[in-house]
Structure formats: structure tokens, C-alpha cells
Amino acid sequence: xxDFLSKYYPLFFCGTAQTxxxxxIGVAIGILLGLIVVSMRMSxxxxxxxxxxxxxxxxRGTPAMIQVMLIYxxxxxxxxxxxxxxxxxxxxxxxxxxxALGINSGAYTAEIFRSGIISVPKGQTEAGLSLGLDELTTMxxxxxxxxxxxVLPALCNEFISLIKESSVLFYIGVQDLTAQALGIxxxxxxxxxxxxVAAIIYFILTFLLSQGVSVLEKKMGKKYSNGIV
Numbered sequence: 655x656x657d658f659l660s661k662y663y664p665l666f667f668c669g670t671a672q673t674x675x676x677x678x679i680g681v682a683i684g685i686l687l688g689l690i691v692v693s694m695r696m697s698x699x700x701x702x703x704x705x706x707x708x709x710x711x712x713x714r715g716t717p718a719m720i721q722v723m724l725i726y727x728x729x730x731x732x733x734x735x736x737x738x739x740x741x742x743x744x745x746x747x748x749x750x751x752x753x754a755l756g757i758n759s760g761a762y763t764a765e766i767f768r769s770g771i772i773s774v775p776k777g778q779t780e781a782g783l784s785l786g787l788d789e790l791t792t793m794x795x796x797x798x799x800x801x802x803x804x805v806l807p808a809l810c811n812e813f814i815s816l817i818k819e820s821s822v823l824f825y826i827g828v829q830d831l832t833a834q835a836l837g838i839x840x841x842x843x844x845x846x847x848x849x850x851v852a853a854i855i856y857f858i859l860t861f862l863l864s865q866g867v868s869v870l871e872k873k874m875g876k877k878y879s880n881g882i883v
Contacts, residue, residue: 655847662838662848668742669834670855675740676752676830677817677859683756684816688763695768706764713761718754719822725754726826742829751823759816766808770801803874810867814860831855 659666694706713721726747729735735746774797782792802809821832829837835852839845 656851658838658842658847659851665834665838666831666851666855669829669831669852670859672740672743672748672829673817673820673831674859676748676755676820676823676828677813679752680755680759680816680820681813683753684759684763684812687756687760688767691760691764692767692771695764696771710761710764713758718758718819719825721758722751722754722822722826725757726750729753743827747823747826747828751820751826751828755816755820755823758819759812762812762815763809766805766812767801769808770805771797773804774800799874803871806867806871806874810864814863817859817863818856
């Protein structure tokens with residue numbers, strides 16, 4: 655059933671590598687955007703807070719596939735990216751696709767960060783300020799590390815979702831894992847075995863991520879249980 659792997663495994667390798675690269679870029683953009691948006695959302699400036707809420711509502715209320723296509727076609731008109739390929743896909747497709755995934759993830763990550771910050775007792779902020787720290791230092795050095803620890807499982811779930819949602823980049827011609835599996839299925843006139851292989855690879859990627867986050871969560875738990883901030 656899986657005899658085709660001896661011939662087509664390089665395509666699965668390239669597709670997996672491309673999925674990992676896209677996901678890493680998307681996660682980085684999502685974390686950065688999430689931090690910016692949550693700062694705006696919790697700001698005393700009503701305009702910034704309103705803009706942040708609008709961004710979160712729009713992104714969460716529209717399909718990821720439409721967001722990917724809108725950003726891809728919009729950037730294609732505004733920017734002329736060089737025709738350079740990475741693992742069989744043009745960066746003119748990879749970059750807009752990764753940005754779209756990051757923008758999508760940023761809305762969810764912002765809400766996750768917000769729930770984590772809210773979960774930290776206000777006494778922590780007051781203690782930092784009473785020690786002479788400014789608000790920014792108190793947030794980054796005291797509140798945010800504890801907030802991240804509290805929401806690590808939720809962040810892990812979001813990053814797992816991002817890895818799986820990266821498959822929608824197939825619609826703009828990115829040769830990720832899903833695209834390679836469908837291409838191999840078309841060649842074999844049988845889509846089931848290649849898609850099973852792709853599903854197994856996706857599972858391995860998400861399993862490794864969840865295990866890594868579990869280890870990090872335990873380390874952070876020991877750090878804070880020892881009273882270190």
C-alpha cells in the first residue's frame with residue numbers, strides 16, 4: 655500500500671520542511687502581533703483598544719482560507735517579490751502565505767495573552783511598582799512571564815492549529831505537505847495512501863510540539879514554585 659514511498663519520499667520531505675518553515679514564520683508573526691494587540695487592547699487609549707477589538711473580531715470572524723487569498727492577491731499587486739524558490743515554492747507565495755497565517759494567529763494569540771495577564775493577581779503589579787519599577791518593566795519582567803506560564807497549554811493548541819491550517823496555502827500554490835500528498839495522489843490515481851502518510855507526518859509534528867511545550871511548562875512550573883520570577 656505504501657510502496658510508493660521509496661520513490662516519492664523526497665517530495666514528502668520537501669513538503670514537510672516547507673510546512674515547518676511556514677509554521678515557524680507564522681508563529682513568530684503571531685506572537686509578535688499578539689503582544690502588540692494585547693497591549694493595545696488593554697491600553698487606556700480608547701482608540702487603540704477599539705482598533706485591537708476590531709482586528710480580533712474581523713480575523714476570528716472570517717475563514718483563514720479567505721484571509722490567505724486576500725493577503726496573497728493584495729500583496730501581489732502592491733509588491734513585486736523576487737522569483738526565488740525554496741523547496742519548490744516561490745517566496746512570492748511563501749511570504750504572503752506565512753504573513754496571512756501570522757495575522758490569523760495573532761488575533762487568537764492576543765486573546766490568549768490577555769486571559770493570561772488577567773489571571774495574574776494585581777498584587778504582582780503593585781509589588782513591582784512599589785519596588786520602583788516602571789510599568790513596562792513590571793509587565794515584561796513580572797506579569798508577562800507568569801501570564802505565559804498560565805496560558806502555555808492554550809498557546810500550544812494555537813500553534814498546533816496553525817501547523818494544520820498551513821495546509822490552506824495549497825490554494826495559492828505553495829508546495830507544502832498537503833500539496834505534495836495531493837500531487838502524489840494524482841500521479842498514482844489513488845489519493846488515500848499519500849494522504850494517510852501526510853496525516854501521520856502532521857500528527858508527528860504536532861505531537862513533538864505538544865511534548866516540547868509540556869517540558870517547558872514543567873520547567874517554568876519548577877522555576878515559579880521555587881519563588882523565582
